[in-house]
Amino acid sequence: MLSVKLAKNIGFCSGVRRAVNIVEETLIQSKSKVYSLGPVIHNPEVIKQLKEKNLCIVNSLDNLEGSSTLILPSHGSPRNILDTAKKKRLRLIDVTCPYVSLVQKICVLLHKQGLEVIIVGDRKHPEVRALLDLAPGAYTIEKIKDIKEDIFSYKKIGIISQTTQTKDIFFGVVSEILQKNPLIKEVHVYNTVCLDTVRRQDEAKKLADSVDILLVIGSRHSANTKRLLCIGRKINKRTHLVENEKANLNKILKKANKVGLISGASTPQWLVKKIVKKIINLRKEKLK
Ligand code: SF4
Structure with missing residues (x-):
């Protein structure tokens, strides 16, 4: 019979919950129109x-008027956006996750100390783009194989990670840099993978190993959801992304007895509940 094993860490992480609460409160309170430049969170x-x-979600600040309210997203904003928003005298509501803000402070500190800043993460992700603005000339490294021989030799370096990076990739990159650049003068390493990310990734590993099928609930555009998917697939090939209740669960769950469920940090709990309900209904139908 089909059984469901739910991860402990499901639904919004603290940073996303805080962001959504602030946006909802702003929408109730604000007398002017409320805009966000791109999605506030990735769901x-x-x-x-x-x-x-x-x-109102816009792709540019061009047509926004002075009295408008602009929400700054949970993953941080590049400096040029902040400058334009200030010039236009927009009312800014910053929902950047406090943990992302902390990583930004560390990034600025390393840059001010004259270290070569290395960010382990996805260079196209807005969080990393905002960090690159704070430390001009910083390197981004996405994968261990990106690291070439001796590129950091003789330099003083500071290494940080995108908050949703995997611990394994982060420490793998750190160790590879040290091995390939044995003459580096000074290395400052800050493990800035956030605690919520670490907990979900550890759970994904354990769940993937103990079920027939692992369902990762979240958006294909969410960095942390994609990483949970990769982690799950390495251990259990039957790891699937489920974006919403419209997914063909009947097909996905064929010949499965034990199903594991985990969610990305920007997936609401009500969506996870909908999926669980759908699985329970499928089980009832099979028993008829
Ligand atoms: S995943 Fe971590 S860093 Fe990102 S919003 Fe959530 S708590 Fe903040």
């Missing part, structure tokens, strides 16, 4: 709900 289901509550 289309949540964004759809916020739009229904009158959040």
Whole structure:
């Protein structure tokens, strides 16, 4: 019989919950129009709900008027956006996760200390783009194989990670840099993978190993959801991404007895509940 094993860490992480609460409160309180430049968090289901509550999502600040309210997203904003918003005298509501803000401070500190800053993460992700703005000339490294011989030799370096990076990749990159650049003069390493990310990744590993199928609930655009998917697939080939309740669970769960469920940090708990309910209904149908 089909059984469901739910991860302990499901639904929003603390940073996303805080961001969504602030946005909802702003939408209730604000007398002017409320905008966000791109999605506030990476989950289309949540964004759809916020739009229904009158959040306007724009791709540029060009047409925004001075009295408008602009929400700055949870993963941080590049400096040019902040400068433009200030010039236009927009009312800014910053929902950057406090943990992302802390990583930004560390990044600035390393840069000011004259260290070569290395960010282990996805260079196209807004969080990393904002960090690159704070430390001009910083390197980004996405994978261990990106590291060439001796590129950091004789230099003083400071290494940080994107908050949703995997611990294994981060420490793998650190160790590879040290091995390939034995003449580096000074190395400062800050493990800035956030605690919520670490907990979910550890759980994904354990769950993937103990079930027939692992379902990772979240958006394909969410960095932390994609990483959970990769971690799960390395251990259990039957690891699937489920974006919403419209997924063909009947097909996905074929010949499975034990199903594990975990969610990305920007996936709301109500969506996880919907998926669980759908699985329970499928089980009932099979028993008929
Ligand atoms: S995953 Fe971590 S860093 Fe990102 S929003 Fe959540 S708590 Fe903040």
